[in-house]
Amino acid sequence: GAVVSQHPSWVICKSGTSVKIECRSLDFQATTMFWYRQFPKQSLMLMATSNEGSKATYEQGVEKDKFLINHASLTLSTLTVTSAHPEDSSFYICSARDPRGLRQFFGPGTRLTVL
Amino acid sequence: GENVEQHPSTLSVQEGDSAVIKCTYSDSASNYFPWYKQELGKRPQLIIDIRSNVGEKKDQRIAVTLNKTAKHFSLHITETQPEDSAVYFCAASGSGNTPLVFGKGTRLSVIA
16 A cells, blocks of 8 residues: 655654654655644544645644644645644644545654653 | 544453444545554554445455445454454545544453
8 A cells, every 4th residue: 555654753842842744655646635633542633634735724723823734745744833832742643645546544643742 | 524423432342252333424425434443652554444335345354334325334343352452443534635534433442
């Protein structure tokens, strides 16, 4: 199946700093990628849909100025958590749909801990 | 938008017994229904999926059924083993670049 990578796999930062997470599709081009957030013992919640060459579409309740998404190429989307606070600590996972079908492939996730 | 409900939230079965997890969805335009297994700290792993033009699909000990009229789909695991213990999520999506909407998950425990 298609491969999606994510970097870093974990990050610890101080409150107030910004953190960038990269999501790459390694063997296919993805015009659309999705960003999810998962808190402990909860489900994956869609944060935003990242569209190559255009603005991301954010879900209700997700602050677009806090979670900056850039999808500058067909294989890379980035999520920047700006001015991170402890409540932003979570597991962030990206996914991309294989253009040859309906399946979505997930990155390995990034565990963010904000002190 | 789409809303996916999943039951039960926890399920304990004896090794060798069957486990059934059920989901309902709200959007009749949804046409793709995957099931994922997630172990702690890892990405969701696709275990089986079904499209709306199919009523049932089976892969060894795992099967999924879909009732489009009732808008519900179910995961069946037979001959459960301790390594089946994990959190299982159902999801639904439509065509094109629509995102997956997940159920809240079911924590399955298989007791040896």
